Amino acid sequence: MQVNFLLFSAVTQLDLTGPYEVLARAPGFEIDLVSPSMEPVRSDRGLTLLPTATFDTAKPCDLLVVPGGPGTDDALVDPRWVDFTARQAAQARFVFGICTGSLLLGAAGLLRGRRAACHWQAREFLSEFGAIPDESRMCADGNIFTSGGVTSGIDMAIKVVAILLGDDAARQIQLQIEYDPEPPFAGGTPRTSPDHIVQRCLDATRKRHAIRAQAVAQAARALDA
């Protein structure tokens, strides 16, 4: 199994590193991080990762993984990223979008008429790409797996391993990474969090939401053109 992660500037690194830890432990899975060049790539919060392949050297992959983050908003109006995503997805057996990564799948025309999940603060935008927004944490429609915000990628990656290699392989990884989560608080979704916490999140990301709305509108026009 060749697994290609897209690695763009201002990625939310846990969208990538969570599923990476799971998929890299699956027997026979080879992983590349693909970027336009081999230059180091900085996450939205300052963690710097090195790519292992470029748009020119990337292998065709069995599983394409598209993380999210503020950088998605640049990627989905950048024809290089949109075209590369579409091209790689066309050859892949499975495509996996995490968090706002599903918006890039949408911009690449992969979600038309499909159910898809996304970070709760960006889920509404999926319909602009012809997708049917899904509130669940993990959503599979055909060969496209999408998941909710950030940490949901860990759950989904374990599920993907179970589908591809069977339950025992997935359970072994889950035990190796001692994944028996104990979130300190109830919540973690807008439905289960107190209203004032939901409001704090919305207030903190108002500017990002406006930037994203513009990028999505532009990407949707380009897709329909």
Next chain:
Amino acid sequence: MQVNFLLFSAVTQLDLTGPYEVLARAPGFEIDLVSPSMEPVRSDRGLTLLPTATFDTAKPCDLLVVPGGPGTDDALVDPRWVDFTARQAAQARFVFGICTGSLLLGAAGLLRGRRAACHWQAREFLSEFGAIPDESRMCADGNIFTSGGVTSGIDMAIKVVAILLGDDAARQIQLQIEYDPEPPFAGGTPRTSPDHIVQRCLDATRKRHAIRAQAVAQAARALDA
């Protein structure tokens, strides 16, 4: 708050990147990844990260974070790592060991007489450093927080933010990263996993366990000398 993560070769990257994602979202937290030099550092599964400070340039920190992984076994018999850990911890308000990172805390003499958690496959070694092994996923003893394997660092980091900045700040981060985990399987601990899955993990890591036993014995001798 200055937060210093130790970044050594063959780190288990999710031990670091999970808590990083949480702590980097906490208002006023500045994060460095500290390594012997500024050379890129490769995780045990091939993800390459860039340090932001060296042993010589690292600032004193309020919170020292020590991840685990196979690389711990080299670090805990390397006087440079042991001394740096002890030196930074002496000035820190809080010390946070994740997974087998707590073994390095032990080698630095920080766990004598203290309760500490660790990855379930290495927990037994804590007693060689005078610590009292604790089976819980998160363990606080004085200013030292330790957690179980890999993913437990996410839970613990949210708890650390709650302690330092209050519940609302921690809840906001939990909702931003949509941390409402749905592990695909029950299990994730040796107590809750089927016996044959526990056995698969033990079989897969027999060689690593032997290397670790030697490293711990050597580090314990050095500590007592």
